[in-house]
Amino acid sequence: MPDERKFEITDARGGAALTVRVTTRAVKTELAGIQDDGVLKIRLTAPSAGDPGANHELVSFIAAQLSVPREQVAIVAGESGREKIVSIEGLTTSQVEERLYVGQ
Numbered sequence: 001m002p003d004e005r006k007f008e009i010t011d012a013r014g015g016a017a018l019t020v021r022v023t024t025r026a027v028k029t030e031l032a033g034i035q036d037d038g039v040l041k042i043r044l045t046a047p048s049a050g051d052p053g054a055n056h057e058l059v060s061f062i063a064a065q066l067s068v069p070r071e072q073v074a075i076v077a078g079e080s081g082r083e084k085i086v087s088i089e090g091l092t093t094s095q096v097e098e099r100l101y102v103g104q
Contacts, residue, residue: 015072015089016096022049022058022082029061031100039083040100050080062086066099 026043046054
C-alpha cells in the first residue's frame with residue numbers, strides 16, 4: 001500500500017515550499033488539481049519534464065499564478081524529474097494557498 005501524503009505547503013526560510021508533479025505535452029499550461037498522494041499537479045506544454053524549458057515554464061507559471069516576480073520562485077529539488085519541490089520567497093503558506101485556491 002503506497003504512503004499517502006496530504007497536500008501541504010510548508011513554511012520555508014523566507015517563504016513557502018510545495019511539491020508539484022508536472023505532466024508535459026499538454027494543450028495548455030494549467031493547474032490540474034491535487035493528486036491522491038497530496039502533490040499539486042500542473043500541466044505544461046513543454047515536451048519533457050526534465051527539460052530546462054519545462055522548468056522555466058513551470059517557474060513562470062507559478063510566479064504568474066501567485067502574482068510574484070519570477071525571481072521569487074525557484075525549483076529547489078527535482079529539476080530533472082516530474083516531481084519537484086518549489087520554493088516561493090516572500091509569501092506565507094496561507095498566501096500561497098489563497099492565491100492557488102487550494103482545496104476549492
